[in-house]
Amino acid sequence: MSQNKGYSRFDNAVDGDDPSPPPPPGFVMPPAYEAAVQYGHADATVPVAVPVGPPYAFESPAYGQGVSGYPQQPYPVAAPYSTDPYSQPFPNVVAMGEPGQSNDPPEYDSDQFTSSGLDNKEIRRVFIRKVFSVLSLQLAITTAFVAIFTFEPHVKLFVMQNSWTYWVGYLVFLVPYFVILCCGEFRRKHPWNLICLSVLTLAMSYMVGVISSFYDTDIVIMAIGITVVVCFTVIIFSMQTKYDFTSCYGVLFVCGIVLFVFGILCIIFYSKIMDLIYSTLGALLFTCFLAVDTQLLLGNKNLSLSPEEYIFASLNLYLDIIQIFLFILRILGRSRS
Incomplete structure (x- = not known):
C-alpha cells in the first residue's frame, strides 16, 4: 500500500x-x-x-x-459572544434595537402594583363601605338607647336613683376599648373583633343614655340634630377637600392633652363660664379629629389606615361623633341653665 x-x-x-x-x-x-x-x-x-x-x-x-x-x-457563522445584557440569544425572540423597538427598559407602571395591593381603589371603596356600615349600626344602637332613656320616665327615674350603673358601664367600656386599641392582631381577628366592638358599643350607648336622661327632652333632640348636621358636613368636606388634615394629627394630639388638663382645672375651680368654654373647645377639637379620622379612610393623604383595620376605623369615628354629641349637649344644657 x-x-x-x-x-x-x-x-x-x-x-x-x-x-x-x-x-x-x-x-x-x-x-x-x-x-x-x-x-x-x-x-x-x-x-x-x-x-x-x-x-x-x-x-x-x-x-x-x-x-x-x-x-x-x-454555513451559518455563529455570532460572537456579547456581554450586552439586553442581547437576545434566541432567533425567535425580537432583539432590542431593531426598527420600531426601543432600547430603554420598560417604564414603571404603578397601577400594576396598586391593582393588587392595599391601596387599590376598589379595595378602598369596599373598606369605606364596610366602615360606614358598622358605624351606622353603632349609631343606630346608641340613638335607640338615648330615645329609651329620654322618653321613658320609668327608665329615667331608675337611672337617676342608681347612678352607680353609669360607672359599671364605664368599666365595661374600658376593657374592650383598650383591647382594640392595644392589640392589633386581636382587632383584625374575625369574629372576636366584632364581639369586642359590640360590647363596647352597648356600654357606650348605655352611658350616653344615662347622661341624656339628666337633660330635658327638647335639648337632647336639638343636640342630636346639631350633631347630625355638623358630622355630615365635616365628613363630606373631608372627603372632597384636597387639604391634608392628617398632617395635623400630632398638633391635635397635643391639643387633646391640653384640653384634658383644662378639664381637670374646671373640676377643681368650677364655674359655669369655664365649663362652657371647656365644652366649646371640646366640640371644636373632636370636630377636627372627625375630619382627620375621615381622611384616614381615603388612603390618598399623608397618613392612611389599612383596609384590614375597619374595626379600628369604625371605633375612631364612633367615639368622635359621640364626643361631639356630648359636648354639644353640655353646651345647650349650660346655656339653658
Missing part, C-alpha cells in the same frame, strides 16, 4: 489502493480531515467536504448555483 506523501488521498490510486471517491465539484476536503486520515484517525471511506466559495452570500456572484448544479450556500 502506498503512503500519502505530499499529495492528497484523492489523487489517483497507486498499487491497487481503493481510495474514497473524490469530493464533488465545488467542495474541498478540510486539511484537518486529510491529516486525520493520513495518521489513521478517521475513516477514509466517509468523506467530509466543505463548500468552496466566499463565506457570505452577497460576496458570491453565483450564490445558489455552484459548479455542476451544486449549491454554494455558506
Whole structure:
C-alpha cells in the first residue's frame, strides 16, 4: 500500500489502493480531515467536504448555483459572544434595537402594583363601605338607647336613683376599648373583633343614655340634630377637600392633652363660664379629629389606615361623633341653665 506523501488521498490510486471517491465539484476536503486520515484517525471511506466559495452570500456572484448544479450556500457563522445584557440569544425572540423597538427598559407602571395591593381603589371603596356600615349600626344602637332613656320616665327615674350603673358601664367600656386599641392582631381577628366592638358599643350607648336622661327632652333632640348636621358636613368636606388634615394629627394630639388638663382645672375651680368654654373647645377639637379620622379612610393623604383595620376605623369615628354629641349637649344644657 502506498503512503500519502505530499499529495492528497484523492489523487489517483497507486498499487491497487481503493481510495474514497473524490469530493464533488465545488467542495474541498478540510486539511484537518486529510491529516486525520493520513495518521489513521478517521475513516477514509466517509468523506467530509466543505463548500468552496466566499463565506457570505452577497460576496458570491453565483450564490445558489455552484459548479455542476451544486449549491454554494455558506454555513451559518455563529455570532460572537456579547456581554450586552439586553442581547437576545434566541432567533425567535425580537432583539432590542431593531426598527420600531426601543432600547430603554420598560417604564414603571404603578397601577400594576396598586391593582393588587392595599391601596387599590376598589379595595378602598369596599373598606369605606364596610366602615360606614358598622358605624351606622353603632349609631343606630346608641340613638335607640338615648330615645329609651329620654322618653321613658320609668327608665329615667331608675337611672337617676342608681347612678352607680353609669360607672359599671364605664368599666365595661374600658376593657374592650383598650383591647382594640392595644392589640392589633386581636382587632383584625374575625369574629372576636366584632364581639369586642359590640360590647363596647352597648356600654357606650348605655352611658350616653344615662347622661341624656339628666337633660330635658327638647335639648337632647336639638343636640342630636346639631350633631347630625355638623358630622355630615365635616365628613363630606373631608372627603372632597384636597387639604391634608392628617398632617395635623400630632398638633391635635397635643391639643387633646391640653384640653384634658383644662378639664381637670374646671373640676377643681368650677364655674359655669369655664365649663362652657371647656365644652366649646371640646366640640371644636373632636370636630377636627372627625375630619382627620375621615381622611384616614381615603388612603390618598399623608397618613392612611389599612383596609384590614375597619374595626379600628369604625371605633375612631364612633367615639368622635359621640364626643361631639356630648359636648354639644353640655353646651345647650349650660346655656339653658
